[in-house]
Amino acid sequence: MEVTNVTEYQAIAKEKLPKMVYDYYASGAEDQWTLAENRNAFSRILFRPRILIDVSKIDLSTTVLGFKISMPIMIAPTAMQKMAHPEGEYATARAASAAGTIMTLSSWATSSVEEVASTGPGIRFFQLYVYKDRNVVAQLVRRAERAGFKAIALTVDTPRLGRREADIKNRFVLPPFLTLKNFEGLDLGKMDQANDSGLASYVAGQIDRTLSWKDVKWLQSITSMPILVKGVITAEDTRLAVQNGAAGIIVSNHGARQLDYVPSTIMALEEVVKAAQGRVPVFLDGGVRRGTDVFKALALGASGIFIGRPVVFSLAAEGEAGVRKVLQMLREEFELTMALSGCRSLKEITRDHIMTEWDAPHTLPTARL
Ligand code: FNR
DSSP states (O other): OOOOSTTHHHHHHHHHSOHHHHHHHHOOSTTOHHHHHHHHHHHTOEEOOOOSOOOSSOBOOEEETTEEESSSEEEOOOSOGGGTOTTHHHHHHHHHHHHTOOEEEOTTOSSOHHHHHTTOOOOEEEEEOOBSOHHHHHHHHHHHHHTTOOEEEEEOSOSSOOOOHHHHHHTOOOOTTOOOGGGGGGTOSOOOOOSSOHHHHHHHHHBOTTOOHHHHHHHHHHOOSOEEEEEEOSHHHHHHHHHTTOSEEEEOOGGGTSSTTOOOHHHHHHHHHHHHTTSSOEEEESSOOSHHHHHHHHHTTOSEEEESHHHHHHHHHHHHHHHHHHHHHHHHHHHHHHHHHTOSBGGGOOGGGEEOTTSOOOOOOOOOO
16 A cells, blocks of 8 residues: 555554564653653644745755755664665665755664765765774764764763663564674674663663763864764753854654653753754754654754654665655655745744644633623
């Protein structure tokens, strides 16, 4: 049957993938409250569309860190994409490039920065996990820069891995025929079988829990790439990110895979936007599955959004064609939302085009008895 929306790829992926792989892609942390909330919160934001505006021409294009892209819909880093499809990250890179948008490559990709660069032209960001061994980090950042990556997305919400119970039950581990390619030569490319989640053990062994704001400064000293801080959900941390030289902020709760019972990202977004005071762009990821979701994020002040799971699910279903289709469907839905709201360019999308639960209640005329 024809796929007509992004969400439908999840059921197809579930049928196709081994249970251990599907569960790793799909799950959130613990009770998965935040996982559901990342979606549910979007449904509590409603539109205030404007009518009788000439919407015969609509421009979706925008600029991110100075790079022109075709739409404010980008690809978040998701690890180990070759578990979904043999072409893994290559397919994602090609699909993003064809759509004229940005792909973020995970540190834990099953293809290296050089391999992804060799797929052809495209604007790409590199997501960084900071290892205890800083030589490893410095080397990797240098390789990404040399391979033409344009920015670092520094993930700051993962000093330890969140408790994903499906991965614990499945004893999740990277299949033996794959490696974390960026670390292959460094003897860090394999994940040992553990008594719980193999990835949680890998993180406990390798990832630096002491990471702090001073390391953001350190990172700036070893690269000229701009740094996006990924995983901010409070005003306090937004101010610190700006003070410490971040070029942008990604409001993210890691797809609800880290701390459970944090708010949905769409609920946290406006607080961050206000604290950023227009000094740096603010982006969002988490639960974006519809063009209406993209519009709502932009109306609350985001400069763009990133999608995570839709990429791995569509990869599993149809490879590169699936990822292309996801990007195309979101683009078309977003364009339609703009038309039906009376917006012809991204800058015409305003806070007044939506209403949220936390807006001051409108004074209603008192009923006459
Ligand atoms: C992720 N995410 C993630 N983030 C990161 O910084 N580095 C990574 O390697 C990964 N890997 C990863 C794997 C999988 C399977 C998922 C689902 C997520 C988080 C990701 O970048 C993003 O924050 C969320 O996926 C966004 O939420 P949605 O779109 O999946 O709801």
